[in-house]
Each structure stands twice: as C-alpha cells, then as structure tokens.
Amino acid sequence: MSLGDALAEVLTLQKDYIYVAKDPSMRRRKELVEQVIPDLILDPVRSVFPSWVASGSGGMGSAAEVPWSRYNDPVRSEAPTRGWYAVYLFGAAGDAVYLSLNQGTSTWDVGKQDFVFRPKQQLARRVNWARSVLASSDAGPTSFAGIDLGAKRDLGKIYQAGNVHGIRYEAGAIPSDDELNADVVRIARQLERLYAEEGEAIYIPGDDAPEVLDAELAAVQSASNARSAGKAHGGQGFRLDQDEKKAIELHAVELATKHFVDQGFKVKDTGATKPYDLLATKADDTIYVEVKGTASLGEQIIVTRAEVEHHRQNPNNALVVVHSIRLNRDSGTPVASGGKVVIRQPWEIDDAALTVVSYRCKLI
Known part of the structure; x- marks a missing residue:
C-alpha cells in the first residue's frame, strides 16, 4: 500500500466516524494510523534522520475524533x-x-498529578517563537498556514492551537507519493531546526520560567518519586546549572542595586545572610528588597517560605524582578546581560498568587 492510498483510506473511514473503538471501520482506521502509515513514513524520514521514529493513535478506549500519525526525534x-x-x-x-x-499540547500538572491542556495563550506564544525561528532559517516556509480540523471535541481543537x-491535502486529491515524501522530509528539516534552537534556548515564550521548572523538579526529586520527576520536567534535567543561576542572580x-543607588539610597547586599537580598537605607527610610532574575518574561518567580514570612512582617519592602x-x-x-527591571514597592503578597510546590509533612 502506498502512503497516498493509506491517507485516502483513513479519510474515507472518517466520513463514517463512530466513537465505538470495536466498530470494524474504526478498527481498520486504527490499524492504518498506528501501524501502516508510521511504517510508510519511516523510509523518507530515516533517509535524513536515521534515529527518528514514527507512531500513531486512533484513540484510547474510544475511537478518537481526530486520529493521527506522527514522526519525531524520540x-x-x-x-x-x-x-x-x-x-x-x-x-x-x-x-x-x-x-x-506541531507540539505537545498537554503538560504535567504537579498539583493534580495529571496531564492538562496547555492554555491556548501559551501555545500561541510557542507557535510564534517557532515561526520566528523558521522565518530566519533556509529550511522554513515562505509563509505559515493554519489548520482547520472541524473538530467538535476539545482535543481536536487544541491540535489546531498547537x-x-x-500542509493541507484534500480528500480525492491526495498527491503522489513522491510529493508526499518530499513534504515529509521538508517538514522534518524544519522540525530539526526547532530541536536545535530549543536545545540552545534557556527559555521559550509560553513555557514556565526555567527557575519554576527547576524548583518543581527539585521538589519532586526530593520526595523520591522518579516517575513523577520525569513527568514534571518532560523527562529532561534541570534547565539551568548552578553557574548559570548565579550569573543571572x-x-x-x-x-x-543601581536603581536604589540612583534614588539616593545606600545599599547593602544581604542575600547571603538574610531572607531578603538588599537593604536600602536613606535617612529614616529603610527598604527590604527582594530581587529575582529570570530569562523568562517574569510572569512567575520562586519564593521561599522565609522570604514570604519576612516580607509580610515588614511591609516597608520592594520586589525587583529583572x-x-x-x-x-x-x-x-556564563555571562548574563540585558533584562527589563520591574519594581513593586511595596510588595504585597497575595495568598491567591502563591502555589505550593511541595509540603513538609510531620509524622506524629
């Protein structure tokens, strides 16, 4: 069977879609997307990237509204x-x-211990990042096209957001296998470009801040749950090493410090000994300053219990996020540079803004 014939047969079966997985047409569809098409994809893919794999899904439990076959670096x-x-x-x-x-459209929720859909706003940021990478690459398309799956269920709709x-192939007008294979390789080269850029990036817009990801991974690892640790961080290690964290900090x-000195304050670095980073003084004015640096957009930061307690007890304070x-x-x-300075003075800590990463549990 050719790749074009397999794609065309799945589209024909889609017209008679039923959620019952044991239905004969859905069982045939499952065979096509999970076995036949992945096998057909592998020849052109592995001619360029020998270690890549292909897989598919017709649904888990019930038949999926939008079945798929994918290829990727494992x-x-x-x-x-x-x-x-x-x-x-x-x-x-x-x-x-x-x-x-496309991309993974779900993420592991530490609190729920389950996968949840990524917010569409986050997916949009990641899409924009990927398009900017490809737009500056010889491998990228001259323009970017969206997809319309006509899905009624949330899973199909989230694929569109990701x-x-x-590249759209109309039913009844599937191209030759030569053209299909050429498209497979072309998209594979674009995908490899994203992999390369992602490997060098500290932070991708739409993702959680690297400091947050690392804190979550450290918390899960300290609880000695290796399986959850892998899920919490996508199976990867820490995004920042100690030297990189130190450079950013x-x-x-x-x-x-420069900001408060420019305001006429004397500034003392207290980060090594106190639950705040800077002590800024001017005449009778004393400000306890918490400083957070990040390569992300600064939408989330990590704070310790001691920091929270101190700044709640000392309202003459400030939060500086770079x-x-x-x-x-x-x-x-590693050498850190640039950044945008955002100051909250005073810094009022709202319980609703705090998310627990882990607990200390006393066994009585």
Whole structure:
C-alpha cells in the first residue's frame, strides 16, 4: 500500500466516524494510523534522520475524533504530550488531512498529578517563537498556514492551537507519493531546526520560567518519586546549572542595586545572610528588597517560605524582578546581560498568587 492510498483510506473511514473503538471501520482506521502509515513514513524520514521514529493513535478506549500519525526525534519528543513533532492530523469530517508541524499540547500538572491542556495563550506564544525561528532559517516556509480540523471535541481543537505550519491535502486529491515524501522530509528539516534552537534556548515564550521548572523538579526529586520527576520536567534535567543561576542572580542584584543607588539610597547586599537580598537605607527610610532574575518574561518567580514570612512582617519592602535576561554560554563561563527591571514597592503578597510546590509533612 502506498502512503497516498493509506491517507485516502483513513479519510474515507472518517466520513463514517463512530466513537465505538470495536466498530470494524474504526478498527481498520486504527490499524492504518498506528501501524501502516508510521511504517510508510519511516523510509523518507530515516533517509535524513536515521534515529527518528514514527507512531500513531486512533484513540484510547474510544475511537478518537481526530486520529493521527506522527514522526519525531524520540529523545527530544519522547511522548505526544511533549516537545515538537510532525504529524498527520485527519479532519473530523474526512474532508482533508494535514501534515502539521506541531507540539505537545498537554503538560504535567504537579498539583493534580495529571496531564492538562496547555492554555491556548501559551501555545500561541510557542507557535510564534517557532515561526520566528523558521522565518530566519533556509529550511522554513515562505509563509505559515493554519489548520482547520472541524473538530467538535476539545482535543481536536487544541491540535489546531498547537500548529506551527500545516500542509493541507484534500480528500480525492491526495498527491503522489513522491510529493508526499518530499513534504515529509521538508517538514522534518524544519522540525530539526526547532530541536536545535530549543536545545540552545534557556527559555521559550509560553513555557514556565526555567527557575519554576527547576524548583518543581527539585521538589519532586526530593520526595523520591522518579516517575513523577520525569513527568514534571518532560523527562529532561534541570534547565539551568548552578553557574548559570548565579550569573543571572548577580546580574539582577546589580541592576536592582543601581536603581536604589540612583534614588539616593545606600545599599547593602544581604542575600547571603538574610531572607531578603538588599537593604536600602536613606535617612529614616529603610527598604527590604527582594530581587529575582529570570530569562523568562517574569510572569512567575520562586519564593521561599522565609522570604514570604519576612516580607509580610515588614511591609516597608520592594520586589525587583529583572526579566528577559540574556545568558551567553559561548565562553564556557556564563555571562548574563540585558533584562527589563520591574519594581513593586511595596510588595504585597497575595495568598491567591502563591502555589505550593511541595509540603513538609510531620509524622506524629
């Protein structure tokens, strides 16, 4: 069977979609998307990227409204919920199939201990990042196309939100296998470009701040649950090493110090001994300053219990967040630069803004 014939048969079966997985047409559809199409994809893919894999899903338990077959680097996208990948997504009505450059549209929720859909705003930021990467690459398309799966269920709709670029093949007008294979390879090269850029990036817009991800991973690891640790961090290690964290922290403290010195304050660095980073004094005015530096957009920060308690007890305080810091790793020794300074003075800590990462449980 050719790749074109397999895609066309799935589209035909889509027209008679029923959620009952044991239905003969849905069982055939499952065979096509989970076995036949992945096998057919592998030849052109592995001619360029020998270690890549292909897989598919017709649904778990019940038949999926939008079945799919994907290919990817198994290290950089170890599951359909994680990382970037290329995927055939079949329209719910069987009118078209898309070859989509897409991404994991779910994320692990530490509190719920389950996967949840990524907010569409976060997916949009990641899509914009990916398109900006490809727009500056020879491998990228000249323009980016969306996808319309005609889905009624949330899972099918979230696939659309995660799409970076889609190639549409109309039912009844599926191209030759030569053209299909050429598209498979072209999308694979775009995917490899994203993998390369992601490997160098400290932070991708739409993701949680690296400090938050690292704190969550450390908390889960300290509870000795290796399986949850892998889920919490996409199976990867810490995003920042100690030298990188230190470089970001010192750069943020430097900019925060400059701000208060420019305001006429004398500033003392107290981060090594106190639950606040800077003590700013001027005449009878004393300000306890908390400083946070991040390569992210500064929408989330990590605070300790001691920091929270101190700043609640001392309302003459300030929070300085230096976000969008750049980190140069080229020289071996990380160098932090740039960043935007945001100041909250006074800093009022709202319980609703705090999320517990882990608990200390006393056994009586």
